[in-house]
């Protein structure tokens with residue numbers, strides 16, 4: 489099959505390439521419909537990664553958050569038109585200990601391998617998760633980010649001590665908001681505190697028990713466990729505050745991506761017996777748990793619909809470039825492309 493792939497060849501420059509795809513019985517052909525942007529994509533688009541990383545990964549199609557319609561299934565298991573969330577991670581090896589999203593051999597779309605900015609996606613069938621028909625498709629576009637939140641809270645469940653009284657989230661953006669909605673489902677009896685830099689963003693977290701501006705946290709505020717959802721240099725200050733406000737022996741899950749190493753007060757980490765656990769990407773299992781949570785909780789779906797920040801139809805390379813530029817100035821929520829190329 490001949491396919492049109494929209495690849496970033498250098499910062500701010502896309503080119504369409506015609507690629508011959510080999511489709512076998514294990515694959516599905518999916519037409520991408522709704523795509524949403526992750527910070528990882530904007531770092532490539534705006535050339536904010538190191539020259540070495542850009543050289544190693546480009547050219548490639550961006551976007552690892554998307555839903556699309558099955559147009560062809562060689563085994564006829566999926567009806568044409570079925571909406572599926574596409575898992576961007578494709579494992580090529582199995583390991584009894586290391587999970588698929590932490591295996592260096594796995595192929596992650598839009599990080600060295602073509603993402604979903606394509607006319608058709610040739611998707612291994614175990615990478616497709618059916619999206620229930622009552623899901624808002626704009627919200628469904630970022631199920632991948634919901635699955636990352638699920639991966640984080642699943643890892644928190646298996647790492648933390650027994651103290652579930654207070655869960656603290658640092659970061660008042662997309663990932664913080666998604667993780668906060670999931671805390672309400674996965675830890676329903678815990679108090680949820682959210683720590684951010686913008687009162688106008690914190691106002692969206694109306695379901696949290698309390699929100700704090702990070703320059704105005706009372707010294708006696710304590711969290712049992714914490715999740716860092718900030719990224720960039722903001723991670724350093726966030727990790728420092730987590731160390732100050734977490735209970736001894738607490739666990740902090742780190743999710744924000746920083747281009748440069750950040751400093752960590754290891755003396756306090758040692759003295760308080762803290763666990764810092766990194767979380768990146770997600771697995772098929774996380775996608776399934778994410779869809780199960782959303783299916784059984786209309787209130788979570790409604791909350792996540794509030795995260796749809798900017799929607800635009802794109803039909804040309806110029807539209808795609810304009811869309812990425814708009815993402816830079818969008819203040820709240822996820823940017824979703826209606827893919828019409």
Ligand SMILES: NC(=O)C1=CN([C@@H]2O[C@H](COP(=O)(O)OP(=O)(O)OC[C@H]3O[C@@H](n4cnc5c(N)ncnc54)[C@H](OP(=O)(O)O)[C@@H]3O)[C@@H](O)[C@H]2O)C=CC1
Pocket residue numbers: 526527528633636658659660661662663664683684685686689702717718719720721722723725726742743744745746767768769770
């Ligand atoms: N581990 C993984 O698999 C994944 C990681 N990520 C990463 O997570 C990070 C966040 O993504 P996303 O939520 O979309 O980004 P956003 O920009 O939407 O949100 C980050 C928010 O955190 C705020 N912030 C910055 N510093 C602090 C601080 N010290 N304390 C509290 N809040 C702070 C920011 O404010 P301001 O804008 O003023 O700095 C911003 O409002 C990114 O680095 C992204 O790449 C995303 C998806 C998956």
Ligand SMILES: O=C(CO)[C@H](O)[C@H](O)COP(=O)(O)O
Pocket residue numbers: 526527528552596598599600632633636745768769770
């Ligand atoms: O966003 C993510 C998962 O949803 C990850 O942070 C992203 O995949 C990291 O990739 P890269 O190393 O290319 O920045």
Ligand SMILES: [Zn+2]
Pocket residue numbers: 526527528552
């Ligand atoms: Zn991402």
